[in-house]
Amino acid sequence: MSDPVNNDAVTPGERSELQVRRNAMMVRGLARRKAADRWFRWLGFIAVAFSGAMLAFLLVNMTSAGVGGFQRSEVRFAIPLAGAMQIDAERLTQPDPLGGLELAGLPKVVEDAATAGLGSDGLLADGAWREVATTLIEDPSLLNGTLRVSLPASDPLANAQRGDGKVALQPVARKLVSEGKLVRAFDKGFLSRSDATSPQSVGIWGALKGSMLTMFITLILAFPVGVLSALYLEEYAPKNRWTEWIEISINNLAAVPSIIFGLLGLAVFLAIFPNFRSAPLIGGMTLALMTMPVIVISGRNAIKAVPPSIRDAALAIGASKVQVVFHHVLPLALPGILTGTIIGMARALGETAPLLMIGMRAFVASAPSGFTSPSSVLPVQIFLWSDEIDRGFVERTSAAIVVLLVFLLLMNGIAIYLRNRFEQRW
Amino acid sequence: MNAEAIHTEVKAETTPYFDAPLKMSAKNVSVYYGDKRAIDDVSIDIPQRYVTAFIGPSGCGKSTFLRSLNRMNDTIANARVEGEITLDGDDIYRSGMDVVQLRARVGMVFQKPNPFPKSIYENIAYGPRIHGITGSKAELDEIVEQSLRRAGLWDEVKDRLADSGTALSGGQQQRLCIARAIAVDPEVILMDEPCSALDPIATARIEELIDDLRSRYAIVIVTHSMQQAARVSQRTAFFHLGKVVEYGKTSDIFTNPREERTKDYITGRYG
Amino acid sequence: MNAEAIHTEVKAETTPYFDAPLKMSAKNVSVYYGDKRAIDDVSIDIPQRYVTAFIGPSGCGKSTFLRSLNRMNDTIANARVEGEITLDGDDIYRSGMDVVQLRARVGMVFQKPNPFPKSIYENIAYGPRIHGITGSKAELDEIVEQSLRRAGLWDEVKDRLADSGTALSGGQQQRLCIARAIAVDPEVILMDEPCSALDPIATARIEELIDDLRSRYAIVIVTHSMQQAARVSQRTAFFHLGKVVEYGKTSDIFTNPREERTKDYITGRYG
Amino acid sequence: MSPAILLLLAFGLSLLGWLAARSRAWAFRRKDPQVRLHSLPNFHGWYVALWVGVPALLFAALWAAISPALITGHVLADPASAVLPNFGFERETLLAEARSVATGRAFGVFNEEAQALVAPYRTAITLFDSIGLVVTILVAFAGGAFAFLRLKPDFTARTRVERAVMALLLIASLVAILTTIGIIASLVFETIRFFGMVSPLDFLFGTHWSPDPMSAGAPDGSEYGAIPLFWGTIYIGAIIAMIVAIPLGLMSAIFLTQYASNTVRKVVKPLLEVLAGVPTVVYGYFAALTVAPMVRDAAHAIGITNASTESAMAAGLVMGVMIIPFVSSMADDSIAAVPQAMRDGSLAMGATTAETIRKVIVPAALPGIVAGVMLAISRAIGETMIVVMAAGASANLTGNPFESMTTVTFQIVAMLTGEGSFDHPATLSAFALGMVLFLVTLTLNFIALRVVKRYREAYE
Amino acid sequence: GCGSQEAGTRDQVRAVGSSTVYPFAKAVAESLAKADPSIKSPIIESTGTGAGMKLFCAGVGAQFPDIANASRRMKKSEFADCQKSGVKDIVEIQVGLDGVAFAEAQNGPGFALSPEDVYKALAKTPYGKPQTAKTWKDVNPSLPAEPILVYGPPSTSGTRDALKELILTKGCDENAEMKALKDGDKDRHDKVCGDVRDDGAYVDAGENDNLIVQKIEANPKAIGIFGFSYLEENEGRIKGLTMKGVTPTYATISDFSYPGARPLYIYVKKAHLKAIPGLAGFVTEWSKLWSKDGVLAKLGMVVAPDDVLAASAKAVNDLPVLDGAELK
C-alpha cells in the first residue's frame, strides 16, 4: 500500500494549465452544443409527430367519408293500402307471403304511390316494395290503412342528392330534400347484406363473413405449423446446412411480396383444387403460407426470450427435451407467440393482391355458406367497389374501409394489450 | 469448518485417494468447446457423503467440469467430452446411457436461482411427477413437505405453497431450487456457485444447509470464494487453466498447499 | 507493498478525514431506484492524488455510488439522488450545473472495456473533438499520443492507430478506455471494476497504470477483489447494504479494521 | 361414412389405446413396487395411442380417396345406371347429384334421371362404408396390439414418443422449404415459356414496354423491354418512398429510444404499429383519392403543367408513409442492439445526447440500419395495391416524379387480370416479372439478413 | 372429375371474364336471384376477357366456369383451346354494345374530332412516318393549338382493343395507301395502324376509369377515352366529344353513327346447361334485361340494334353451337 506524495505534477487543489484552458474552451462551445442537442431532439419529435399526423389524417379522412357510407338516400311518402290489393291478412300468415303480395300487385301499388307522392317516377329503388312487404308480413293489420314509408331512393336520385350524376335530376332532388321527402338515413342493412349492383342496396356482411372464414383457415393452418416450426428451429435444430436452408427460407418468405404468394396459389392450389376457385379455403391456404413465417419469426423471438436458466433447471432434474419444451418453454413463450400471431393475422386480413390472383374478386351476392363456397373478402370488396362506375360507391367504399379498420385496430389493440400484459423481464 | 469429522485417509503422492466410498469418478477427462480445450485431462474422485469444492480463477473450467458430471454439457451444441466418468462404476457417457435418468440421480443447483415461474408447490412436485415417483396426491404432498423441510424452507413458505416461486427472495429461491433438486431423491448434488447471487445472510443459511445435506448425498460445489470452500467442504480441487493443480483435503489445501500455484492463488497473488 | 510512506493524519471518530486536499466530497448522500434505497446516507471525501477503493459484497451499492459522482445515474430513468456531492466545493447536483462539463471533469472507466467501434485514433480524439479542446490536427495528434503514452499503450499501437479499437485484446481495450478518459484531461477518474473482465497479466498492467496516474488525478476504483484494493489503493471504503461501514487508510482497513463487519468480510466470513 | 366419422373413430380408438396402455403401465408398478418404470405411464399411453391412431388415420385418408371411385364403380355395375349418357359432364353430374341425395347433402334431384340412381348409391355407400369402418377398426387394433404387447417396465416409450414429436416438428418446419420450392416452381415454367418467345436480353435491357395482349401473336408491335418497369419500381419504391421513410423512420426510432420518456414510448410505439397495420388497399384508396389530387394540384401550383394524377410522387409518398414504421422498428432494434456500454462510454466523456447518437450510436448501428433499409426497399418494391390503385399504367422512363409511371407489380396484376389469352407472351410476362421480383427481393433479404446476423454476433 | 377429386356438381352458376361486361352480368345475376329465391345467386368474376377465356376453355365439369363474358369476340386460338379440352359446344350470345367515348371536362374547349385526327394524333407511326405532332393544330389546322394529351385505357384492357379497331384503324384506312397495305402486308398494316405513341402524349390511365374522369376534369385541355357508361355516370363533370360531328349518345352509338361501338358477348357451355341449376335461367334473364328500358341500359350498357337483339333472343332460345370457322 503506497501512499507517497507526488510532487512532480500539480499542486493540490489547483488544476493543470490544460484543465483550466479546456474548461474555458468548453464553456464557449457549450451553448452551441446544447442548441444542437435541442434541435436534434426536435427533429425526432417532428418525425414522430408527422407519422402520428398522417395516421390521424388517414383515419379522420376515412371515417368522415365513411360516415356517409353507413347511410342511404330514402324517399318518404304514404301508401294508401286500404283496398289497393286483392289480399287479406289471412294470406300473410300462410307460406310464401312475399309471393302472395307480389301476385297481389304490391310492387305496382308501391311504385304508383311513390310516383304520386314524389311527383315523378323512377325515383324509387328497384325492389323497394320488398321492404314494404316485410313490414306488412310483420303486421298484417296495416293492410287496412295508409302506410307512411321511408324507402331507398333509386341510384340516380341518390346521386343527384349528392350533386352527382344526371344533371336533370339534381333540381328534382333539391326540391324533394327541401320538402323533407328525400333524406339520408342510417342504413342498418349495410352490415347485414352482401354485394349488389346498386350502391343503395350493397352490404358488407358477405365480404365480412368471407374474411372470417378465410381467416379461420389461415389460423388453423398457419398457427400450428408456425409454432411447431419455431419450436423446431429454436429448440431442436442442429446447426447444419439443412436447418440453415429452413431458416433462410422462412426469413425470406416473411419478406416475399404478397403478390408472389398469389401466383403460387394460382399455379399450385388452384391446379390441385380447381373446384374451389374463389373459396375461402384456397384464400386461407394462400394467406396461411404468408402468415406462417410471421408466426415462426415472432415465435422464435418469444422462445428465445425464455431464459435458458429455466431450461437448465428442468433438464437438471431429469426432464426430457419434450417435457422441457412443452411444460416450460411453450407456456412461457405463448403470450409472445400469440401477439405475433395476431399481428400476422391482421396483416392477412388486410391482404388484397394475392387474393386477386386466385379468383376472390368475384361478385358474390350472398354471404358464403361455407369454406368451399365462393366468396369475397373485405379488402377485395373495397378494391372492387373503388373501381365501380356509380359514384354512390365512393362513400360505401369508405364505409367498408371503416369496418375493416375497426377490425384491424381491434386486433392490433389486443396484440398490444397482450404484449404489455405479459411482457416479462427475466 | 467441521473438517475434523473425517476418517483416516490414505494419501497418494499426486492424486489423493480417500478411504471414503467413491460415488463418482472421472478419469482423464478432457472437455472441448469446438476446438478449444476447456478441461485438460482431469482425473478426480468424488467421495460419498462429502462436500467437494472446486476453486480456481475465473474461466479455469470449474463449471465446465461440473456440468460434465451430469451431462448438462450435452445441451451445448459444440461441447465434447473425452475420457471416462463413472457413477457407481457405471460409465455415464456410454452409449445407451439414459441422460434423463442420469440427471435424476445427479441433481444440479445453479448460480442464479432459477425457480420455475409456477407455484412453490409445483416447483417441487414437478420432478417427482415427471419421474412418476408417485401418483397419489397425498404422497406428493408428503414429498413436497419433506423436501422443503430438508431445504430449511418449510416454515417460511408452508402457508403460501400456491404463491409463485419467483415471488420469493433470492435466498429463498435458491433454497427452493435445492428443495426441488432433492425432491427427486438424487444421489449426487452439483452446485455451481450457488451463493454468488446471494447476500451474506442467505449465503450463511445455504452453507448450513449444505452441511446438513451431506449426510445423505455426495455434494460438489463450485465457488469463487476460497473462504466458502474452506467453510463448507472437506475436499477441495484447485483448477487452473483447465487442469487440476491440486486436489486433497480442504484443510491441507488451505493450510499446507503442495503446489506453488495453489499457494499463490490462496494468498491472493492472482484472481 | 510500501505502506509505510504515509503522512500523519487526523482521525475522526466515525468518518475519517485526511490531510490530503479534498477533490470531491459527498455529504449524506442517498440514492434511490424508484422507491428502493440503494445508497443510504453515505458521506465520503475523495482526496486529491490518492486512489480510493470501494469494496463490499455484490449489490451493496458501490457502482451506484460511483455513478452518482459524475451523475451517470441521470441516464437511469428512475434513479434519484439526495444529499450533496461537491467537486472542488461546487455542488454538482445544483440546478444549473452542466452535466456535460461535469463529466468532462470527472471521467469514468467501466467494468467491461467499451471502446467505440472506430479507429484507435478516433477513440481518443473523440473527447477533445466534441469539447472543442483543440481545432488543429497537430495538437490533436499530440493529445492522442500523450494520452496513449500515459495509458502505457502507445508502443503497442502506434503503428496501427487506424485499426478499429475493438480489434485490440481485452487488456489493451481497457487501457484504450483509460487513455480515452484522460484525453480530455479530467480531474477525477472513476473506475468501476476495471479489471474484472481481464486476465491476471492484463490486470497487473492496469494496476501499475493506476498507480502512475494518481500523480495527476484523483482516482476512485470499485473492486470486488480485496487483494486488488490492497494492492492499488491508499484509501478504502467498505460498503455494506447501501451504507459505508468503514472508511479509512487502506492499511488500517486491512490490518486493523475498526468494525466487526469489516473484519468478517475481510477474513472471508461472508462474500 | 364420412371422413369426419372415420376421423372421430380413429381418435376414439386412440384414446382407448392411451387409457389401456397407461393403466397397464401403472399395473407394472402395482404388481412390484420396486420396479422403476423407464417412462411415465403417460408415455406408454401416447406410444400406444400413436400406434392406434396414425395407421388408422392413414387408412381412413386412403379410404376417403379411393372409396368414391369404388362406390361409383359399384353403382355403374347396377342395371339402373343404364339411363346414364355414356360419357361427359352430364353423366358425372347425374352421378354426383344422385350421390348428394343418397348422402343426404341434397334433398332432391335437379335432373329427374338421377333419381333412379339414388337407391343403388345408398346400397353401395352403405356397403363400402361398412368395409371402411371394419378395416379401420382392424388396422387400429392391429397397430394397438403390436404396440401394447411391447410394453414392459423398462420399455423406452418416452424415447419413442419423443422421436415422433421431433419428426412432427421437423415436418412442420419443412413447410417453409416446400413453400419456397412451390413459389419457384410456380414461376419457373411460365417464365421459361416466356423466354422462349421473348429474348431475355430484350426483356432485361430493353427500354420500351408496350405489350399488346390482344394481338394475334409473335410479330406484333409488342416490345417487352422491362427497364421502364424496373425504373418505375425503383423510382417509386426505392427512391421516393425511401426519401420519405428513411429520415422519418430513423428519426422516429432515435426519438423513441433516446429521448422519449417511457410513457411517450408506450403510447407512440403502438401508434406507429397501427400505421403499419393499415391494409395496403386502404393506403391505395387514400393515395388515389386524397393524396394524388393534392400532389397534382400542388405540382400545378408550382408550375409543373404536365403533372399527372397518377403520379409516381403520390404513390411513392403514401408508400413511404406506410414504410415508416417498418424502418423505425428495424432501426429501433439495431439501436437497441448497440450495447448500453457504448452510450455510457460516450456520455461519460461529456458528450451530449445528440453527439452520442450521431457519432457513436448511429455509426455503430449502421449495418443493422442499412439491412433494415434493404428489407424496407424489398417490401416497397413488392408492394402492389398502392401502385395498382395510385400509380399509372404508362411505362415512362422519366425522372419527373409528377409523371405517371408503372411498376413490376402493377404489370403483374394488369397482365394476369387483363384481356390477353394465357399463351400470349404478354400474359406470360407476368410470371417473368414475378420471377425477377422474387429474385431481387430474395437477394436483398439474403444480404440484409446476413448483415444483420453478422453484426448481431459482433456484439454478443 | 380431375385428378383425385370426386366428380362434383355445383349449384351456383359461375361466369368469368371481361371487366366491361362485369357490371351488367352482376345486375343480371342479382335480378335472377331476386326473381327466383330458390336459385343461388350466380358468381361473377371479373378476370378480364383473356383470363376468362382461359378458365372457360379449360374443360367441362363443375370446376370450370359455365359462362365467359367477353368484350370482344372469341379468338380462333381460344376456340381451338376449348375444343382441345373437350368444350365442344359453345353458344355465343351478343348481349349489347359498349361505346368507346371521347370526352373532355365540362369547361373544355370543345374538340371536334374525326377518327383520322385521332389516328394522326395518337399513332406511333402515322402512315408509317415518325410521329411529330405536338399540338392538335399540327394534326388538323382547324383544331385548337393545344398540346396533345390523351388519357386512355391501358393495352391490357378491352377498351383499348376497341379503340384500336374502331377508331385508329378506321382513321388509318382513310388513307388509300394504308388500305392497300391491309391486303398486302397485314402485319405491317396492323402495326402502322394500331400502335399507339408512347412518348407521353397518350397516357395509359390504368384500369380505374373513375380516375380518368377526375383527371380530365382537372385538366380541361386533356381528352379522356373510356367506356360510354362512365360518360353517362359523370354527366355533370365531363362532356362527350363529337366524332365527325356526331355526339356520343345511346342512339348514335347503337346505330353505329358514332364510330366507337363494340359488341359485348357471353359464351355459354352447352354441356353445362342441364347440369348446373340456374344456368339456363341466367341466360334467359339476360334476354329479359337487355332491352331499351331494361336494367342494363340504366347501368350504361348500349342496347344493340333491333336486328342484333332479335338474333340474340333467338340464340337464347335455340342455343346454336358456335362454328369455329367464323372466328378470326
Ligand SMILES: Nc1ncnc2c1ncn2[C@@H]1O[C@H](COP(=O)(O)OP(=O)(O)OP(=O)(O)O)[C@@H](O)[C@H]1O
Ligand atoms: N459454451 C461455450 N463455448 C465455448 N467456450 C466456452 C463455453 N463455455 C465456457 N467456455 C470457455 O471455457 C472455459 C472454461 O469456462 P468455465 O465456464 O467452465 O469457467 P469457470 O471456471 O466456471 O469460470 P467462472 O468462475 O467465471 O464461472 C472458459 O475459457 C470459457 O470461455
Ligand SMILES: Nc1ncnc2c1ncn2[C@@H]1O[C@H](COP(=O)(O)OP(=O)(O)OP(=O)(O)O)[C@@H](O)[C@H]1O
Ligand atoms: N437500474 C437499477 N434499477 C433498480 N435497482 C438497481 C438498478 N441498478 C442497481 N440496482 C440495485 O441497487 C443495489 C445496488 O446496486 P449496485 O449495482 O450499485 O451494486 P454493486 O455494489 O455495484 O454490486 P456489484 O458488485 O455486483 O457490481 C442493488 O440491490 C441493485 O439491485
Ligand SMILES: [Mg+2]
Ligand atoms: Mg462458472
Ligand SMILES: [Mg+2]
Ligand atoms: Mg457494480
Ligand SMILES: O=P([O-])([O-])[O-]
Ligand atoms: O375486361 P375488358 O372489358 O377490358 O375486356
